[in-house]
Amino acid sequence: MPDRMGYRAKWGLIVPERNTVCESEMHQAVPHGITINTARVSRETPAAWSNDKEFRDMSQATMNGRPGALARLAAAEVDHYIIGDAGFTISRAQHEALDVAYREQTGRSVSTAALAYLEALEAMEVQRLAVVTPRLPDTGVVSGGLWEACGYAVSGAHGLNRGSAFEIVDTSEDALRAGMTEIAATDADVVLVTCTNLFAMRLADEVERGVGKPILHINSVLLWHALRSNGFDDRLDGCGRLLREH
Numbered sequence: 001m002p003d004r005m006g007y008r009a010k011w012g013l014i015v016p017e018r019n020t021v022c023e024s025e026m027h028q029a030v031p032h033g034i035t036i037n038t039a040r041v042s043r044e045t046p047a048a049w050s051n052d053k054e055f056r057d058m059s060q061a062t063m064n065g066r067p068g069a070l071a072r073l074a075a076a077e078v079d080h081y082i083i084g085d086a087g088f089t090i091s092r093a094q095h096e097a098l099d100v101a102y103r104e105q106t107g108r109s110v111s112t113a114a115l116a117y118l119e120a121l122e123a124m125e126v127q128r129l130a131v132v133t134p135r136l137p138d139t140g141v142v143s144g145g146l147w148e149a150c151g152y153a154v155s156g157a158h159g160l161n162r163g164s165a166f167e168i169v170d171t172s173e174d175a176l177r178a179g180m181t182e183i184a185a186t187d188a189d190v191v192l193v194t195c196t197n198l199f200a201m202r203l204a205d206e207v208e209r210g211v212g213k214p215i216l217h218i219n220s221v222l223l224w225h226a227l228r229s230n231g232f233d234d235r236l237d238g239c240g241r242l243l244r245e246h
Contacts, residue, residue, distance in 0.1 A: 008033035009230060012078035012108075014069040015040060015085060015196065016062050018047040018165035022084040022196035025219045029201060029243075031227075031234045039072045041065040041085070048164035055135060059089050063098070070106055080230055082222050083112045084196045092118075092149055109229050113218055116225035117192065118150055120216060123246045128153045130188035132179045134162040134171060134195045155188035168197045176200055177207055184211040193217040205240045214241040 003010065008031070015022045017040040026036045043061035048054075062085055070081060081102065087095070095114040102110045121129070129152050147154050158179040162168045176198065184191050190213060193200050200217045208215040220239045224246070227234055236243040 006035035010035050010078045012073035012081045013038045013084050017042055019197045020169055021199045022219055025201045029223055029239050037076045037078055039069040041069045056089050059087055063087050080226055081106055081108055081110045082226050086113045086194055088146055092146055111222050111225040116221045120221050120242055126189035128155050128188045130155045130183040130186050130191050131157040132183055132193045134160045134168040134198055155186040156183055158183040176203055180207045180215055184213050191215045202238055205238050216242055
């Protein structure tokens, strides 16, 4: 049901409880007339990790908490849901199964990170990608094999060595710029920046203009997918080539 602020659409966003970036970037970028309404995902595991298993356990706990957050948003009668965390440690089949489960639970369309990225990569007609992750590359974003299983070659990965959600959000602009610039120098057609808690939407737009390759920050990709899934053709400046041209 529309309202005076969300006269075009009301979207529901769920984010991990320690994520303080995704919601703010969405509010800054979303077109006028569309509102972002947020619920936080509770989990029992700490938002910190020192090895691959701890990260995967934390990621799984976050996914386990998504249905509860979606249920809490139902009272706002939102039109579309955005899953504001990545979960790249699971396979495409598992992502697709979750997507079906969320749509069945909510009765609404849903934007999830992996499937939004795959639609964006198809729209941009690219073949090779590289990844910037706040964690080490062995936490599943690269070694999980999702991209290869979907037919894309991975040229490389740049890990920022962040060990907790708080370290991620405190990542400096200089470190992010250097990481994006370095990995863009590979033979990749496109760079993926894969964490919703990295404050990087506007910075990715700046860097891609310098390196001459698209840089797809996950928050921009989720916003693009939500817009196009709902029939909105808004072209946005300052959020990257994907939202300007596709």
